Amino acid sequence: MQTEIDLWELAAPAFVRALPALLEVYRAAMDPPRDQLTGRRAIMERHAGHPRFRSFTAVRTSDGNAVGFGYGFHGRHGQWWHDVISDELRRRDPEAERRWFGDAFEIAELHVLPEWQGRGIGRRILEALTADRPEPTAVLSTHSGPTRAQALYRSCGFTEVLTDFRFPGSPDQPFTIMAAPLPLPAAPHPRSAGRSPGSRSTG
Ligand SMILES: CC(C)(COP(=O)(O)OP(=O)(O)OC[C@H]1O[C@@H](n2cnc3c(N)ncnc32)[C@H](O)[C@@H]1OP(=O)(O)O)[C@@H](O)C(=O)NCCC(=O)NCCS
Incomplete structure (x- = not known):
């Protein structure tokens, strides 16, 4: 099956309007407990107000239905994820904290x-998100283990800066914090599947 996929850049207001559809993608991809989805929606709405917010949604060209999405923003003191991770990294390796978190694009989802x-859709979204950012680094957290997500991030130049990290309130789930210099290296072998030339912006 060769179906065309477009990437739409959604500015914060359009992203918030699209949240019901995007949460369906999140639910299918992550399979979280149902009762966590309301809280997740509130977190995503709050994230849309963070500085230099950027999001891309992958949609089927034929009907505009979302098949994937990603977003991030400029990390700074006062944001929950930023403070939890940078405090821990500063304790373990202050130089790494300065290098990776001093002026970072934080990829949230x-x-x-x-x-x-x-x-190749996840890679396209990641490349679009990180293209032409003003920040010199990108950072993210991901479940520990040999996952497809980690394979993607590694192949885009991300390395581990914190391993076996437990977020407050989730002591049973180990996370790995990864970081990469921006710009990301060019894709080693651009895929043709699902690729169409343009991306579109929506305010
Ligand atoms: C992680 C995720 C976003 C990646 O998106 P994707 O569209 O599946 O990934 P891509 O097809 O772009 O693949 C990118 C890389 O992943 C790796 N990959 C792809 N298929 C894989 C597989 N079956 N097993 C292991 N790695 C695989 C490869 O390194 C691939 O790079 P390549 O293009 O050089 O082959 C997607 O798989 C997903 O939503 N997973 C569940 C939710 C999740 O874990 N999200 C990330 C939270 S941090």
Whole structure:
């Protein structure tokens, strides 16, 4: 099946309007407990107000239905994730904290519907998110283990800066914090599947 996929850049107001559809992608990709989705929506709405917010949604050209999305923003003191991670990294390795978190683009979410995974869509979203950013680094957290997400991030130049990290309130789930210099290296072998030339901006 060769289906065209477009990338739409959604500015914060359009992103908030699209949240019901994007949460469906999140639910299918992450399979979280149902009762966490309301809280997740509130977090995403708050994230849309963070500085230099940028989001991309992958949609089927034929009907505009979302099959994936990702977003991030400029990290700074006062944001929950930024403070939790940078405090811990500063304790373990102050030089690494300065290098990676001093002026970073923080990638908060990246998800693709299960039936669309493995076709280069996650990579396209990640590349679009990180293109032409003013920040010299990108940082993110991801579940520990040999996941597809980690394979993608590694192949884009991300390395581990914190391993076996437990967020407050989730002591049973180990996370890995990864960081990469920006710009990311050019893709080693651009894929053709699902690729269409343009991306579109929506305010
Ligand atoms: C992680 C995720 C966003 C990646 O999106 P994707 O569209 O599936 O990924 P891509 O097809 O762009 O693949 C990118 C890389 O992943 C790796 N990959 C792809 N298929 C893989 C597989 N079956 N097993 C392991 N790694 C795989 C490869 O390194 C691939 O690079 P390549 O283009 O050089 O082959 C997506 O798989 C997903 O939503 N997973 C569940 C939710 C999740 O974990 N989100 C990330 C939270 S941090």
